[in-house]
Amino acid sequence: MSVVAATRRHESRRARTVTIGLAVALVALFALSLSYGSFQVSLPDVVRSLLGQPTPPQVDYIVQTLRLPRALVGVLAGIAFGLAGAIFQQLLRNPLASPDVIGVTSGATTAAVLSIVVFSTSGPVLSLVALGGALITALLIYLFAWRGGSVGGYRFVLVGIGIGAAMAGLTSFLLTRADVRAAQEALIWLAGSLNGRTWDNVVPLAIASLILVPGAVLLGRPLTGLQLGDDVARGLGLHVERGRLLLLIVGVCLAGTATAAAGPISYIAFMSGPIAARMVGGGRPVLLPAGLVGAVIVLAGDFIGSHLLGPAQFPVGVVTGVIGAPYLLWLLATANRTGRGG
Amino acid sequence: MPAPSTLRAEELSLGYGDRHVVDNLTLEIPAGKVTVIVGPNACGKSTFLRGLARLLPASSGTVLLDGRSIHSTPSKDVALQLGILPQGPIAPDGITVADLVSRGRHPHQGYFRRWTAEDDAAVTAALTATGTLELAARSVDELSGGQRQRVWIAMALAQRTGILLLDEPTTYLDLSHQVEVLDLLTDLNETEGATVVMVLHELNLACRYADHLVVMKDGAIVAAGDPGEVLTEQVVESVFDMRCRVVPDPVSRTPMIVPIGRHRTGGVS
Numbered sequence: 001m002s003v004v005a006a007t008r009r010h011e012s013r014r015a016r017t018v019t020i021g022l023a024v025a026l027v028a029l030f031a032l033s034l035s036y037g038s039f040q041v042s043l044p045d046v047v048r049s050l051l052g053q054p055t056p057p058q059v060d061y062i063v064q065t066l067r068l069p070r071a072l073v074g075v076l077a078g079i080a081f082g083l084a085g086a087i088f089q090q091l092l093r094n095p096l097a098s099p100d101v102i103g104v105t106s107g108a109t110t111a112a113v114l115s116i117v118v119f120s121t122s123g124p125v126l127s128l129v130a131l132g133g134a135l136i137t138a139l140l141i142y143l144f145a146w147r148g149g150s151v152g153g154y155r156f157v158l159v160g161i162g163i164g165a166a167m168a169g170l171t172s173f174l175l176t177r178a179d180v181r182a183a184q185e186a187l188i189w190l191a192g193s194l195n196g197r198t199w200d201n202v203v204p205l206a207i208a209s210l211i212l213v214p215g216a217v218l219l220g221r222p223l224t225g226l227q228l229g230d231d232v233a234r235g236l237g238l239h240v241e242r243g244r245l246l247l248l249i250v251g252v253c254l255a256g257t258a259t260a261a262a263g264p265i266s267y268i269a270f271m272s273g274p275i276a277a278r279m280v281g282g283g284r285p286v287l288l289p290a291g292l293v294g295a296v297i298v299l300a301g302d303f304i305g306s307h308l309l310g311p312a313q314f315p316v317g318v319v320t321g322v323i324g325a326p327y328l329l330w331l332l333a334t335a336n337r338t339g340r341g342g
Numbered sequence: 343m344p345a346p347s348t349l350r351a352e353e354l355s356l357g358y359g360d361r362h363v364v365d366n367l368t369l370e371i372p373a374g375k376v377t378v379i380v381g382p383n384a385c386g387k388s389t390f391l392r393g394l395a396r397l398l399p400a401s402s403g404t405v406l407l408d409g410r411s412i413h414s415t416p417s418k419d420v421a422l423q424l425g426i427l428p429q430g431p432i433a434p435d436g437i438t439v440a441d442l443v444s445r446g447r448h449p450h451q452g453y454f455r456r457w458t459a460e461d462d463a464a465v466t467a468a469l470t471a472t473g474t475l476e477l478a479a480r481s482v483d484e485l486s487g488g489q490r491q492r493v494w495i496a497m498a499l500a501q502r503t504g505i506l507l508l509d510e511p512t513t514y515l516d517l518s519h520q521v522e523v524l525d526l527l528t529d530l531n532e533t534e535g536a537t538v539v540m541v542l543h544e545l546n547l548a549c550r551y552a553d554h555l556v557v558m559k560d561g562a563i564v565a566a567g568d569p570g571e572v573l574t575e576q577v578v579e580s581v582f583d584m585r586c587r588v589v590p591d592p593v594s595r596t597p598m599i600v601p602i603g604r605h606r607t608g609g610v611s
Binding site: 002006011093228232234 | 395417420421433435445449465
């Protein structure tokens with residue numbers, strides 16, 4: 001076997017091993033979150049309930065109505081945030097360029113809070129509104145960052161952070177003007193929480209994931225060219241603008257629908273890609289593993305927040321924020337030192 | 343490798359926004375030869391090369407590849423005949439040499455036609471030709487500037503095109519590595535009959551390695567042809583705004599430019 005084939009095989013094998021390992025961890029966490037809680041359900045009972053076989057009283061209600069939607073939202077939102085972050089970071093070649101740092105998620109949040117507070121919407125309508133917010137914000141960033149026919153990665157990040165701050169300000173303003181109860185509801189959602197998720201949250205997210213996740217994985221092919229810079233990519237026969245636009249649209253839609261379903265769970269998009277890239281190694285675009293890392297972090301964070309921090313229940317976004325904020329600071333410090341900030 | 347296609351710029355104008363950089367330029371690239379484009383900074387030589395490779399849209403005029411407009415030919419078909427190594431390509435963090443060079447196979451693949459033995463052979467040949475086969479499993483980040491440049495050239499070679507365009511392939515390299523890269527490209531031209539077009543800064547090396555020398559100034563071609571006929575003292579003086587002597591290179595007998603500045607001229611004036 002040639003050296004080239006051997007190296008390529010080694011890299012593919014490592015990516016496959018990591019993907020399988022993450023999938024196994026995810027299934028284990030999923031089972032744990034269905035079974036563990038103030039009312040313990042044994043794993044065999046969980047499986048029986050999922051398969052529609054007879055179970056002890058209350059088990060069906062607890063598993064299918066209370067815990068399954070919550071766990072599914074966690075998995076799907078985690079995958080969506082992880083994929084969206086990895087797409088943005090790898091496309092713009094900047095670890096800071098994830099949708100939760102550059103304001104795309106903030107835009108979805110502002111739109112969602114507006115519709116919760118003013119129109120008391122929920123379910124599929126809320127999803128669409130949040131998605132619209134994400135798309136409009138991304139378009140704004142794109143327009144402001146556009147200069148002379150190209151969009152530079154660093155410029156995109158700076159403009160995005162600015163627009164994100166403006167959106168956050170708008171969200172705060174909406175909350176101060178809102179009715180207390182509506183504001184309370186919006187605040188819980190704002191922390192990024194899986195509490196009280198129902199099938200109404202699962203369905204739109206699942207439908208979006210069915211389209212967007214395979215789309216993202218297919219777009220991994222143009223991404224391998226775009227990673228090398230626009231000129232090299234064009235030289236290899238790629239349609240640079242079309243590829244970039246499609247990747248950005250898929251990324252924004254993933255971030256928007258995930259935000260609608262679970263709230264802006266902090267730093268999942270930001271952390272998942274780099275963690276997955278480190279696990280997989282090499283320089284290939286890391287998409288599916290990033291999504292799986294996102295889902296694992298969300299389920300683990302939700303489990304920690306619900307069961308391991310004493311009697312009080314913390315939303316998953318609080319837990320992930322505690323991990324993500326130091327990482328952001330570390331990245332800012334080291335990126336400036338090595339001069340790779342842009 | 344396919345027989346080299348013909349490449350021709352016809353009344354080509356290029357620019358960025360409102361700024362015109364290359365104006366109404368017509369040039370036939372000799373097939374199966376090494377063409378070197380030289381000229382002072384900001385004369386439009388890189389822009390012209392990018393235009394030839396359809397990286398920049400033409401503001402007027404056209405580029406013909408085998409008689410067909412390069413802009414109306416599907417980009418992927420062009421990529422099977424014409425490869426370009428632009429200036430300052432970006433290697434993703436952590437990418438291995440084998441992976442980077444493999445990406446040169448992109449136009450030969452598709453969503454459903456993935457990696458084949460032919461791809462493998464092309465990448466191995468490109469690594470061997472550039473002397474980087476033993477680096478295959480290494481990370482590009484760890485390489486020296488010279489090694490990295492050879493790896494990028496290997497990526498362009500792996501594309502297996504009859505025409506190869508390179509924008510200053512020797513920048514950032516020390517003299518021995520510059521000569522090494524130019525020898526490598528000459529090998530490619532002689533053994534595979536590939537058409538090579540490159541922008542170079544160093545006039546003496548340009549004269550030595552070019553079959554066909556193109557001298558540009560202010561977005562236009564001043565002279566083109568055999569280096570021995572083209573590069574006279576008058577041409578250098580008018581294009582580079584510098585007085586010089588042109589003597590035969592003691593090694594290759596091609597023109598060698600000896601600049602004359604204000605100091606240390608040994609009495610020549």
